[in-house]
Amino acid sequence: MTSKNLRGFSAGIIISTGILAGVYYTADTENRSELTDTAVEQYLSEKGELAISKEEYTSLTEAESAAAAPAKEEVEAEPEKEEEKVFQMTLTITQGMSTGEVCDLLQKGNIIKDSKEFLKFLRSNNLEGAVRAESHQVNSNMNFDELAKEITSS
Structure with a gap:
């Protein structure tokens, strides 16, 4: 920061402080009622x-x-x-779908609770690019490993 910039910044602070002080001291405090x-x-x-x-x-x-x-x-x-309800769906993956879209479809079908967690799982296991474009039978009792095996080519 150059000295001219610093002087300009300082002048701005001084002017704004003066304006705020003027508003504060000239404000009408007589019309304010006390809380009773x-x-x-x-x-x-x-x-x-x-x-x-x-x-x-x-x-x-x-x-x-x-x-x-x-x-x-x-x-x-x-x-x-109560018994936990098992959701089933036929997941149809088309050519060109992203892995995130597949995870979102699984979440919308109540197969998984969090699509981001499943996407992280696929990425951490290097399975993100191995998703097959076809129909898959999945249900909510499947864990991440079983889902990954079903929808990937590995």
Whole structure:
């Protein structure tokens, strides 16, 4: 930075500081109202809300967490009873499709959860260029290795 640039930059800072100081000191502070208890109560009543003390809040949160603890156990028990749904699809890969497009199709068909993770897997195993352009039968029970073997020529 040359000395002329530095002087110009410094002058800009001084001028902008002067403008901000002028606005700050000439602002109308007389019309500002102070926040009072009655103003807060009026605001809360208009919004249909209620103010509570810290003690009431902590007792309510403790009661809520105590009530939620058994509910969490019930929620955790339910997924064990449910069977995981298996999604199946016929994946048709056409000539000229990118590997990223194939991964996106697998994600849209609920075969994989994250297309980027599968793409990283293919890249890390040097399988990105080995994807075959044809129809493949895939399902959501297949892991990344099985999917890669199905859609590649390796």
